[in-house]
Amino acid sequence: xxxxxxxxxxxxxxxxxxxxxxxxxxxxxxxxxxxxxxxxxxxxxxxxxxxxxxxxxxxxxxxxxxxxxxxxxxxxxxxxxxxxxxxxxxxxxxxxxxxxxxxxxxxxxxxxxxxxxxxxxxxxxxxxxxxxxxxxxxxxxxxxxxxxxxxxxxxxxxxxxxxxxxxxxxxxxxxxxxxxxxxxxxxxxxxxxxxxxxxxxxxxxxxxxxxxxxxxxxxxxxxx
Amino acid sequence: xxxxxxxxxxxxxxxxxxxxxxxxxxxxxxxxxxxxxxxxxxxxxxxxxxxxxxxxxxxxxxxxxxxxxxxxxxxxxxxxxxxxxxxxxxxxxxxxxxxxxxxxxxxxxxxxxxxxxxxxxxxxxxxxxxxxxxxxxxxxxxxxxxxxxxxxxxxxxxxxxxxxxxxxxxxxxxxxxxxxxxxxxxxxxxxxxxxxxxxxxxxxxxxxxxxxxxxxxxxxxxxx
DNA sequence: GTTTGGATGAGTGGATACAAAAATCCGGTG
DNA sequence: CACCGGATTTTTGTATCCACTCATCCAAAC
Numbered sequence: 001x002x003x004x005x006x007x008x009x010x011x012x013x014x015x016x017x018x019x020x021x022x023x024x025x026x027x028x029x030x031x032x033x034x035x036x037x038x039x040x041x042x043x044x045x046x047x048x049x050x051x052x053x054x055x056x057x058x059x060x061x062x063x064x065x066x067x068x069x070x071x072x073x074x075x076x077x078x079x080x081x082x083x084x085x086x087x088x089x090x091x092x093x094x095x096x097x098x099x100x101x102x103x104x105x106x107x108x109x110x111x112x113x114x115x116x117x118x119x120x121x122x123x124x125x126x127x128x129x130x131x132x133x134x135x136x137x138x139x140x141x142x143x144x145x146x147x148x149x150x151x152x153x154x155x156x157x158x159x160x161x162x163x164x165x166x167x168x169x170x171x172x173x174x175x176x177x178x179x180x181x182x183x184x185x186x187x188x189x190x191x192x193x194x195x196x197x198x199x200x201x202x203x204x205x206x207x208x209x210x211x212x213x214x215x216x217x218x219x220x221x222x223x224x
Numbered sequence: 225x226x227x228x229x230x231x232x233x234x235x236x237x238x239x240x241x242x243x244x245x246x247x248x249x250x251x252x253x254x255x256x257x258x259x260x261x262x263x264x265x266x267x268x269x270x271x272x273x274x275x276x277x278x279x280x281x282x283x284x285x286x287x288x289x290x291x292x293x294x295x296x297x298x299x300x301x302x303x304x305x306x307x308x309x310x311x312x313x314x315x316x317x318x319x320x321x322x323x324x325x326x327x328x329x330x331x332x333x334x335x336x337x338x339x340x341x342x343x344x345x346x347x348x349x350x351x352x353x354x355x356x357x358x359x360x361x362x363x364x365x366x367x368x369x370x371x372x373x374x375x376x377x378x379x380x381x382x383x384x385x386x387x388x389x390x391x392x393x394x395x396x397x398x399x400x401x402x403x404x405x406x407x408x409x410x411x412x413x414x415x416x417x418x419x420x421x422x423x424x425x426x427x428x429x430x431x432x433x434x435x436x437x438x439x440x441x442x443x444x445x446x447x448x
Numbered sequence: 449g450t451t452t453g454g455a456t457g458a459g460t461g462g463a464t465a466c467a468a469a470a471a472t473c474c475g476g477t478g
Numbered sequence: 479c480a481c482c483g484g485a486t487t488t489t490t491g492t493a494t495c496c497a498c499t500c501a502t503c504c505a506a507a508c
Contacts, residue, residue: 013295015492039459050493055461059280063287065376071238072460072499087374090326094318102314150311152289156380239462263489274463279491296469296490 015049019057022047027066027077030166034079038067065163082216085167089212092160096208097201099145099153104197106147115189118143123182131169138165140185171215184210239273243281246271251290251301254390258303262291289387306440309391313436316384320432321425323369323377328421330371336413342367343409350405355393362389364409395439408434 023043026032038058040051062069068078080088122136138161145154184207191203247267250256262282264275286293292302304312346360362385369378408431415427 017295041459051460052492052494056280056283059283060287063284071241073501074460084376087376090322090374091319091377091380094322095315098314098318150314152308152311153315156315265489275490276462276464298470298490 015053016056018047019043019049019054020060023054023057023061024064024066024162027061028162028165030169032077034077036077038075038077040075064159080164080167085164086212086216088160088164089208089215092157093205093208093212095153095157095160096141096145097205099148099150099157100192100204101197101201102148102150102153103144104192104195104200107192107195111147112189112193114143115140115192119182119185119189122185126181131172133172134165134168137168137181167215171218175218180214239277240280242271243267243273243278244284247278247281247285248288248290248386251285252386252389254393256301258301260301262299262301264299288383304388304391309388310436310440312384312388313432313439316381317429317432317436319377319381319384320365320369321429323372323374323381324416324428325421325425326372326374326377327368328416328419328424331416331419335371336417338367339364339413339416343406343413346409347406355396357396358389358392361392361405391439395442399442404438 023038032038040054040058044051044054058067058069058075061067062075066078067075069075118136118140122133122140125132125136141161142154142158145157148154188200188203188207191200194200247262256262264278264282268275268278282291282293282299285291286299290302291299293299342360342364346357346364349356349360365385366378366382369381372378412424412427412431415424418424
């Protein structure tokens with residue numbers, strides 16, 4: 001699965017990896033607010049290592065766009081403006097559109113069964129209300145793109161999902177339940193069943209951009 | 225400009241930055257073959273610093289996909305299989321297609337004048353034969369996308385250009401002069417002049433994928 | 449009251465030192 | 479002659495230390 005939860009990160013081989021997973025998880029959950037400065041020593045103490053591996057983790061997080069790193073000025077949580085969020089959704093729309101276009105020839109009955117299962121799980125998570133829904137939603141999409149057998153594409157999409165995850169969580173917590181989600185994703189499945197790559201691509205693009213506009217409509221409390 | 229040449233990297237503020245630019249440049253020029261192991265101490269000695277900043281540069285290069293980093297096993301030059309190269313072009317096609325769609329409303333007369341200038345420079349560089357053409361070509365595209373005012377999109381596209389640069393250079397050196405390049409890019413400009421975003425997007429996608437198939441046809445000596 | 453300059457301290461970047469892991473070498477064994 | 483196992487060497491990963499940068503604060507001048 002492309003989006004692993006790293007709650008028990010101490011299993012990882014290197015300290016740097018542990019620091020990376022720990023911080024990524026924290027940032028995905030929105031534990032640190034945008035603009036908050038991450039102090040290497042504090043983080044290092046939290047997970048029981050020295051500053052060095054934490055610093056290297058910072059670099060990776062910076063490459064992921066989750067933090068901003070300026071020379072001699074430390075590491076601050078990145079945070080996205082509304083414009084930047086919209087940009088991410090624009091990019092997502094074409095990348096995920098491409099992904100579904102590519103998987104069209106590989107779709108089988110089992111695929112659709114699995115998609116139904118994932119959709120059901122997503123729905124249930126939504127009813128319960130914990131922000132687990134966000135993960136189930138990612139899982140649904142990840143399963144789809146995973147079939148494309150395009151490692152770089154998959155990773156890029158996953159990185160974008162991670163980047164906007166805190167905002168998805170805030171949004172989801174706020175609107176309680178995205179009622180439209182069920183039919184949205186059912187539409188998607190239907191488009192896949194149509195067998196027409198161009199159609200599926202377009203529907204996926206619209207699905208992504210639709211989410212973007214919902215998120216944008218929902219006020220703009222996270223504009224930095 | 226999105227693609228700066230970093231020949232005199234000693235101007236940069238931090239040692240890590242210097243190491244990063246130095247290595248990126250070397251990798252772009254194809255100075256190290258895929259699979260070649262990069263020894264931190266050697267690099268550090270070359271540019272007069274300790275292993276530490278070089279290690280951090282490795283992490284950034286790894287995020288860019290230029291090297292592969294495995295725990296306790298060092299840093300090797302990444303190299304792309306033919307499949308991976310094609311994947312990069314697939315991703316490029318949709319991202320660059322999106323970019324031109326977005327810039328449509330911003331096009332002015334000055335834009336087209338600048339594009340003509342850039343096209344001319346590209347052409348001249350092609351006649352001279354130095355692999356400067358690759359840089360001029362990147363410049364042409366970068367100018368176009370730069371107008372989109374989508375920083376993330378621009379950076380992602382630039383990163384992909386960097387990743388395939390060594391292969392573009394090999395290809396260009398081999399086929400001597402991409403004769404079709406002139407009309408290819410003129411087509412692109414004409415599509416932009418049409419004012420139809422969907423058309424421009426499609427033409428750009430085809431332009432990118434066309435390059436991909438040219439590169440793929442030209443044998444596969446770089447398959448790992 | 450506002451601004452500017454410098455002292456002070458916190459924090460970052462980088463080098464060296466040390467520990468741990470791989471890779472290599474070498475002799476023994478089947 | 480090929481293969482296996484252990485010691486040695488090489489290389490990586492982490493910790494600690496030092497130098498330097500930047501931010502803050504206070505005082506003096508305007």
